[in-house]
Amino acid sequence: MIETYGQLIHAARQHHDPPMTAKAFADKIDVKPPFVTDLEKGRRLPSLETQKKIKEVLACDEYPELLFDDLAAISNSDSRVVAEDISTFVRKSAAIRNLIRAIQDRHLTAKEIDMIASNIGGTDHDAK
Template structure:
């Protein structure tokens, strides 16, 4: 799967937008766009939404390519409930592919009380 930066660059080039033109439309610097495309920096949520709009992409589609782990959220979850830490360690030990993990998550739908069906 392409990274977020690769997806942005690919789509920008498909639309025949130069890096400078894209940066100008986003009211940011060309080096910032270059850093995003090379994975050295990541855009804020509002910037990502504007990028998606300019690139004529659905925001959800572009977010699929964001490979950053939500570290703050994972840390908060594991501190509040050690069961999450065990679940994450088990996930790592099993070496599931992203597709397998998403399949598992999509198969288990929460019941109204918060448990699994």
């Protein structure tokens, strides 16, 4: 059973016609072979640009998940996955990191977080 993005990539690569070696796949998506190994084992996540290349190389009827542009949409079971736009924003803002730590330290529930978001004019993006 495929549970992670890396497992999905590995399965799609093996079912490609003809099956692709990690090296051949790495060459097609402009990365080094060890990156493919790390990706498939869940040790690394691809950039948005690399995701698009993966989609172009491997997308097929057997793996429609590869047609998605958003890694988070593909791999909801992987708690390490954060949408790239949010990840970039968090990395650039110490205030956001402090806010996230405060939420974590206080063990706020999803409902409490939604209430805070509505008080500052935010929307519930996950509910859409």
